Amino acid sequence: MTAIPPPPDQPPTAGMPEPEPVAEWWRKDGPHIPAPTGPADTVHTPVPIGTDHGQATQAASMAAAAETFWAPARAILAEQASAIASEVKQQVGQLLTETPAQRAAREQVEYEAMLAAQRARMDSALGKVGETPKEKAERHRVEDVLTPTTPGQRDDLVGLVDLLADRLSETPEDRAARQATQREVEKQRARAREDARLAATGETPAQRDLRHRQQHLADEREAKQRARRQRRRAARAQLSxxxxxxxxxxxxxxxxxxxxxxxxxxxxxxxxxxxxxxxxxxxxxxxxxxxxxxxxxxxxxxxxxxxxxxxxxxxxxxxxxxxxxxxxxxxxxxxxxxxx
Structure with missing residues (x-):
């Protein structure tokens, strides 16, 4: 009878490299959710806030933090909203009540303010790169020559001829409208300078609105008085x-x-x-x-x-x-x- 040898103490694959795992891309690259092994790895179930004392304290602290965070922003928004509402109300009232001469004067003043702001930005930019006061004065002189004082009007010889032609061909009604526009332009400029001066001295928006309202009432009285004078002149011209x-x-x-x-x-x-x-x-x-x-x-x-x-x-x-x-x-x- 043949003797059976004893089994080896090590497997025949001992010392050989481990085999490559099976290329299962869906198992390698996909999400891996470990199986729960204890109380710490159990799935969290949402619980309504306030059912636990700790959760209620955490919610209260979060609400307090949110209130603290949004309080300055809310104050700023409230102030800006009131200022924006006041500005919109003033602009709408101005658009509904202003005359054509007042509208032309306001647009002219806004145009001049835009040119002044552009010149200030250019002065600042060129001053940083080393522009001298002499060069700045010369540049301003050239800009004054090239930039018309009125949109669409030239300041050279051609503009002078056009201006003379307009003056010679204008009717009395056109002359009266032009003079009214010039008066309104000067008034708007004076009021813009007054607004800037009073704002620098600490005038509040409420005080500015009150002053503008008083000026608007004075303008209405002046317009009514001017209309009465115009009616009287027209009636005198028709007297027999x-x-x-x-x-x-x-x-x-x-x-x-x-x-x-x-x-x-x-x-x-x-x-x-x-x-x-x-x-x-x-x-x-x-x-x-x-x-x-x-x-x-x-x-x-x-x-x-x-x-x-x-x-x-x-x-x-x-x-x-x-x-x-x-x-x-x-x-x-x-x-x-x-x-x-």
């Missing part, structure tokens, strides 16, 4: 000869009533010993005061209507009429009226 004669007779009657009033209060008697020169001097001062009260003479004496206004006009013109009566030698005729 008979209407002018009637107005002259009305002026004579009102002046005579004022002179009688001056004689009644003794003003004519007081200045009569002085002679015609004293009467002319009194009439001159009284006429100056009368013109001032009648919108510097833009409102004629014969254009005043209403019993109260006529009575006030008669009283105001007493020095004028009394001085004229003494200067023209008509003062001795007043006692013949037997007023008292």
């Amino acid at each position: 000869a008979s209407t002018r004669y009637k107005r002259f007779r009305r002026w004579c009657v009102l002046t005579a009533i004022s002179a009688v009033g001056g004689y009644s209060i003794g003003l004519v008697t007081v200045i009569s010993p002085g002679g015609p020169w004293v009467g002319a001097l009194l009439a001159t001062f009284g006429h100056a005061f009368d013109l001032y009260l009648r919108d510097r003479g833009r409102l004629r004496v014969t254009e005043v209507r209403g019993a109260g206004r006529l009575a006030l006009l008669t009283v105001v013109r007493i020095p004028v009429a009394s001085g004229l009566a003494v200067a023209t030698g008509l003062a001795p005729l007043l006692p013949a009226l037997h007023l008292y």
Whole structure:
């Protein structure tokens, strides 16, 4: 009987290299989720906040941190929102109420402000690279020559010829519109300088809005007054000869009533010993005061209507009429009226 040898103490593959693993790309490259081996590796199940004391404390601390983080941002946003709302309200109100002349003036001022900002940026950039004051002054001179003061207007000989042609061919309405635009441009420039000066001295946005509102009301009153003057000038241009004669007779009657009033209060008697020169001097001062009260003479004496206004006009013109009566030698005729 053949003897069976004992088994080897090592496997026959001992000392040989390990075989390559199977190329299973889906197992190598895919996500590897280890199997749970204990309480620490168990799958987390979401729990509503507040069910545990620790979680509630953590949520409260997170809310406090979020509140602390967003508080400055919320304050800044609130301030910016109010400033933006005020600016938008002012711009919308300005667009709805401004006249064409005011709009043209505002656009002109904005254009000039844009040019000034561009020049300031260019000065800063060239100053950093070593531009001298002499070179800067020469560059500004060239820019002033090349940059028109008004958009679309040239400053050379061609621009001068175009300007003369515009002035010679413009109608009275065009001239009035141009002059109104120029007045508004100067007003806008003055107010822009005033805004910058007051902002540098510490004016708040609320104070600026109040000042702008007062300026807007003053502009409305000025526009109404200018419209009244324009209507009066248009009405005077259409007067006929008979209407002018009637107005002259009305002026004579009102002046005579004022002179009688001056004689009644003794003003004519007081200045009569002085002679015609004293009467002319009194009439001159009284006429100056009368013109001032009648919108510097833009409102004629014969254009005043209403019993109260006529009575006030008669009283105001007493020095004028009394001085004229003494200067023209008509003062001795007043006692013949037997007023008292």
